[in-house]
Amino acid sequence: MSNEAISEARRQIEICNACRYCEGYCAVFPALTRQAAFADGDITQLANLCHNCRGCYYACQYTEPHEFALNLPKILAEVRQESWQDNAWPQGVARRFHRSGVAIAIVVIICFALLFATARWIGSAGGEGFYAILSHNMMVAIFVPAFLVPLLSIWISLRRFWKSIGGQPLGPKAGIAALSDAARMKNLSGGHGEGCNFEDEDRFTRQRSISHQLTMWGFLLCFAATASGTILHYVFAMPAPYELVSLPKILGISGGLMLSLGTAKLAWLKPKGDKSLGDPRVWGGEMAFILLLFTVSTSGLALYGAGATAWMPTLLALHLGSVLSFFLLMPYSKMAHGFYRLAALIRDAQIK
Ligand code: HEM
Ligand code: SF4
Ligand code: SF4
Incomplete structure (x- = not known):
């Protein structure tokens, strides 16, 4: 530091x-x-x-x-x-991705190319729907490590951060207070509920707060959709594709719509904010992160809409490539903020 x-x-x-x-x-x-x-x-x-x-x-x-x-x-x-x-693990990687949208774009392109090449190399995977392009086992083999290794990295960084701020062992009371503040984005409302002063100088608006809530809750619903699909597959032996009235579809479509709307609005608001009231060095990396989330959600929705057409293999590669990039970049992109801010809110609740 x-x-x-x-x-x-x-x-x-x-x-x-x-x-x-x-x-x-x-x-x-x-x-x-x-x-x-x-x-x-x-x-x-x-x-x-x-x-x-x-x-x-x-x-x-x-x-x-x-x-x-x-x-x-x-x-x-x-x-x-x-x-x-400074707390990121491995440390050198984080600086580049926090600051550079170009570095993020390169990872995304490599992930797309990797998935395209794997799909071509396998030829028809013999399954139904998406699994005709990339088999279920191959998806698991790619995505499970791509999810678990970044989580391990975040765990190591958070432990370092927690130690540096003098954090105490976690208790339920502080955890619940912090989750409640994060769920309501209490500190983004200027302490009076009228919103923040982000995009229009000293005028209070709730635009950023609402866009963030759509983004955050949309993301969590999409995550819940994936988790519910995994449970249906492994616990109830019910593989995809699922009906419209099913947990993965209901959570995924509503979450995808919220995430697309929220990120589109955040991307629109961001250039309006005064750069000199934030850290201008990371503006590009932050914008790239918003656009990556937008690509994850809109490509997912498009895949749902055009799943039975000739566009499906291209949309599948676009969707899986952006999801893969998002996971791999999780510890080194703006995504780190969710974990660190929650830890800081817990620590604050411990001290209060
Ligand atoms: C503990 C939970 C979370 C808290 C307390 C939190 C808080 C914040 C705050 C205060 C900001 C605005 C200030 C800044 O740019 O740093 C922000 C921006 C943002 N957050 Fe969160 N967040 C959380 C979780 C999430 C999640 C789960 C997502 C979605 C994956 C998300 C996506 C974003 C995006 C896209 C931005 C905009 C970045 C920008 O404009 O540059 N956040 N968050
Ligand atoms: S900018 Fe930061 S320190 Fe200042 S009022 Fe807002 S949240 Fe508090
Ligand atoms: S010095 Fe300025 S920012 Fe700090 S408490 Fe006083 S008015 Fe607020």
Whole structure:
């Protein structure tokens, strides 16, 4: 972690601790007022609690041209970003993917090519529907390690992060409080429910918060759809394809629609936000992550719509290639934020 970012964040946090004007805005201010001195781990924890709603920037009387030059959303975004990169395992990979949309695009293309080549090499897999292109066993052989290895990587990084912020053993009370805050995106509503100041300077809007909820819940529904399909396959010996009125289809179609809408809106809002109130170095990587999620959901929906046509093999490769890229990049892309932010909310609930 760069010492300059930590020192600059400490300088600004100490000014806030004396001022305390923004006390009710988000979880960051009550957390900082509990302390008089800030170790590096405390600063990293505060940075991961910040939801970049930007409310404190527009309220602050000490922003430039004032000599204090406060810009808390920006410096916390920088520290947060560096904390994900420094804790990542293996470490060197994260920096490239966090910062570069081009690197993400290259992985996506390689994954597509890999899946196309595998499908061609096998020829007809002899199964029905999608399994005529890529057999069920081959899908399992590719996707199970592609899911488990990134999860292991995230587990290692989170353990490092948890240690650095002085986390205690997990208890149900702190876990439930954190999940409730994350589920409502409480800290992205500026502490008063009117929304954040992301896309239209100091005007409060709920657009970003709503788009995020569509994205997050859509993603979780898609994940639940895949899990329910796996249970039907292995526990109840009911292989795909499934009827329209079945758990995998209902969860998958509703989740896919929410994820497509949410990511489309996030991609539309992102260029409107002032880059200087975030970490501009990672803008490209963040945009690529949103577009990757959009490709996962829209290609999944298109596959459902055009499953019986000649487009199916191409759409299948597009869908599976984007899902594969998403899994492989999980520990090194913006996706890390969900895990780290949840950990920071749990830690905050432990201290409160
Ligand atoms: C613990 C759960 C989560 C929390 C607390 C959380 C919080 C946040 C916050 C505060 C932001 C805006 C600030 C920033 O860009 O860092 C954000 C952005 C975003 N989140 Fe989440 N998130 C969670 C889970 C998820 C999940 C599961 C997904 C979907 C896979 C997701 C997708 C996104 C996307 C696409 C963005 C926009 C990035 C951008 O505009 O650059 N989040 N999240
Ligand atoms: S951001 Fe500015 S107004 Fe808000 S607490 Fe800090 S110094 Fe005070
Ligand atoms: S940007 Fe928003 S969430 Fe971050 S410290 Fe300021 S008020 Fe809190």
